[in-house]
Amino acid sequence: MKAFDYIRPKSLEEAVGHLTQGKRVNILGGGVTLFLQIQNNELTPDVILDVKALPGFHDIRYHHHHGLKLGAAVNLQHLATGLEIRRHYPLLNQTAQELASPQIRNRATIGGTLAWASPVSELVAPMLCYDAVCHTWSPRGTRTIPVSELYLGDFKTALEPDELITHIHLPSFPARTYGVYQRQTIRHDGRRMIAGAATLAIHKHHTLTNWRIAVLGVDDRPKRVPEAEALLEGAPAEADIARALEAVQENIHPQDVVYARSDYRRAVLNALLQRSIHDIISNLQDS
Amino acid sequence: MKHEIQLIVNGETRSLTVESQQTLLEALREDLGLTGVKHGCSTGECGACSVLLNGEVVNSCMVLAVEAADAEILTAEGLATDEGLHPLQKSFIDHHGVQCGYCASGMLISAKALLNRTSRPHEEEIREALVGNLCRCGAYADIIKSIQVASRARR
Ligand SMILES: Cc1cc2nc3c(=O)[nH]c(=O)nc-3n(C[C@H](O)[C@H](O)[C@H](O)COP(=O)(O)OP(=O)(O)OC[C@H]3O[C@@H](n4cnc5c(N)ncnc54)[C@H](O)[C@@H]3O)c2cc1C
Numbered sequence: 001m002k003a004f005d006y007i008r009p010k011s012l013e014e015a016v017g018h019l020t021q022g023k024r025v026n027i028l029g030g031g032v033t034l035f036l037q038i039q040n041n042e043l044t045p046d047v048i049l050d051v052k053a054l055p056g057f058h059d060i061r062y063h064h065h066h067g068l069k070l071g072a073a074v075n076l077q078h079l080a081t082g083l084e085i086r087r088h089y090p091l092l093n094q095t096a097q098e099l100a101s102p103q104i105r106n107r108a109t110i111g112g113t114l115a116w117a118s119p120v121s122e123l124v125a126p127m128l129c130y131d132a133v134c135h136t137w138s139p140r141g142t143r144t145i146p147v148s149e150l151y152l153g154d155f156k157t158a159l160e161p162d163e164l165i166t167h168i169h170l171p172s173f174p175a176r177t178y179g180v181y182q183r184q185t186i187r188h189d190g191r192r193m194i195a196g197a198a199t200l201a202i203h204k205h206h207t208l209t210n211w212r213i214a215v216l217g218v219d220d221r222p223k224r225v226p227e228a229e230a231l232l233e234g235a236p237a238e239a240d241i242a243r244a245l246e247a248v249q250e251n252i253h254p255q256d257v258v259y260a261r262s263d264y265r266r267a268v269l270n271a272l273l274q275r276s277i278h279d280i281i282s283n284l285q286d287s
Numbered sequence: 288m289k290h291e292i293q294l295i296v297n298g299e300t301r302s303l304t305v306e307s308q309q310t311l312l313e314a315l316r317e318d319l320g321l322t323g324v325k326h327g328c329s330t331g332e333c334g335a336c337s338v339l340l341n342g343e344v345v346n347s348c349m350v351l352a353v354e355a356a357d358a359e360i361l362t363a364e365g366l367a368t369d370e371g372l373h374p375l376q377k378s379f380i381d382h383h384g385v386q387c388g389y390c391a392s393g394m395l396i397s398a399k400a401l402l403n404r405t406s407r408p409h410e411e412e413i414r415e416a417l418v419g420n421l422c423r424c425g426a427y428a429d430i431i432k433s434i435q436v437a438s439r440a441r442r
Contacts, residue, residue: 005288006307006353032331032349038308039329048307050354077343101419102400104331106343107350188418189332 008050019162029112067172072111072165091179092126111165117157124222125198128214130170138163153220176203182272193217194260195269199276218254292356297365305352312336314352323363323392334420337393344400363392374437384433386424398434
């Protein structure tokens with residue numbers, strides 16, 4: 001890799017100094033994407049600012065009322081194994097378990113994963129279903145950005161170059177919330193993703209409400225499909241499901257890639273979603 | 288930018304001077320001579336460079352040496368003890384878990400990480416633990432068998 005300086009600030013005050021010197025600074029989470037970008041000369045930083053020693057960046061706090069706070073430097077392995085995640089956000093847990101490899105999950109962080117902004121960033125799908133909000137900090141102050149507003153398409157985000165994700169927040173969900181994650185990839189590591197989908201609904205009075213469908217690999221960013229979600233409210237019959245699946249197809253724009261044509265990605269997504277919706281409904285019938 | 292760091296490698300504290308951009312893989316192989324750690328793809332896909340960093344398996348090509356300052360690192364060289372080879376190493380030899388050998392040290396490290404958590408893993412758990420390790424000889428069946436036998440042999 002080309003030479004750069006590595007700094008590991010222990011406070012945000014210390015970080016300000018480095019971010020305002022007019023140097024090219026890249027923020028380091030787990031590095032599993034950043035180091036590739038540096039190796040390929042896509043990025044040529046003067047300075048790498050490691051966020052892993054900043055206070056609060058490893059926080060994991062759950063409160064049944066306020067929900068979950070996850071520091072930006074928490075790694076994906078924690079999402080795959082942590083008790084509070086498994087118990088209260090099983091869809092996030094399931095997605096993290098299926099993603100990449102133990103080696104990558106042990107390094108990759110939540111902040112880096114959200115900032116990476118790939119159209120196939122799998123963790124974004126459950127984050128969208130759980131209404132996750134990013135909390136950020138820059139030398140100009142703090143702000144909050146819902147994950148649904150973070151992506152501008154084609155790897156662009158609403159983050160400023162000197163803006164750090166400090167933590168994310170997920171509201172609490174009722175115990176009877178069901179979620180399913182489905183993916184189809186060429187290889188287990190999701191970098192040859194055909195399509196993926198996270199689906200979630202809340203069981204209330206013998207019906208399923210608050211449906212959320214978040215899709216991956218079929219548009220310029222991971223996104224929810226509210227047009228389809230609305231059609232599933234209540235106790236969806238086969239005809240409703242068919243209409244919802246059609247609504248998904250009308251609202252996606254998959255690209256051809258060397259390993260999957262766009263029409264194939266559409267077909268795969270359709271199958272994944274059909275399975276997911278039926279899974280959630282049968283969960284309701286079993287309970 | 289140079290950094291003076293210490294690494295606790297296979298139980299021994301080692302002091303070294305590294306550049307910011309130097310990877311842990313480079314430090315282990317080139318500065319400490321631990322060539323059991325293999326350089327494969329540089330992109331985190333093949334797992335040949337796997338080491339345990341504070342007990343967790345990572346690709347050493349995707350960690351800066353300076354990020355690992357003060358950490359405990361286990362490489363394949365650290366598996367054997369004065370009493371001889373680690374049961375995983377013996378089993379890899381006995382059950383042909385090593386074909387050309389390039390992936391073997393990474394496989395051993397992933398297997399070690401698994402056995403640290405789960406003493407009697409199912410085949411499915413072994414497969415999942417090896418998702419980040421490629422074997423271009425395709426010796427997966429023998430590798431999985433080697434790990435299974437080693438885990439049974441342990442008690
Ligand atoms: C071999 C391999 C397999 C993979 N498999 C999968 C898979 O199956 N599914 C999947 O979805 N993904 C997969 N990925 C992608 C991987 O999940 C992401 O690259 C990773 O999560 C990024 O996290 P990180 O912490 O390493 O980010 P980094 O590489 O550290 O950073 C990524 C980007 O985010 C920025 N950044 C980092 N932290 C912050 C912060 N706190 N605030 C603001 N910006 C920040 C960096 O500057 C950089 O631009 C794979 C990657 C590899 C290398």
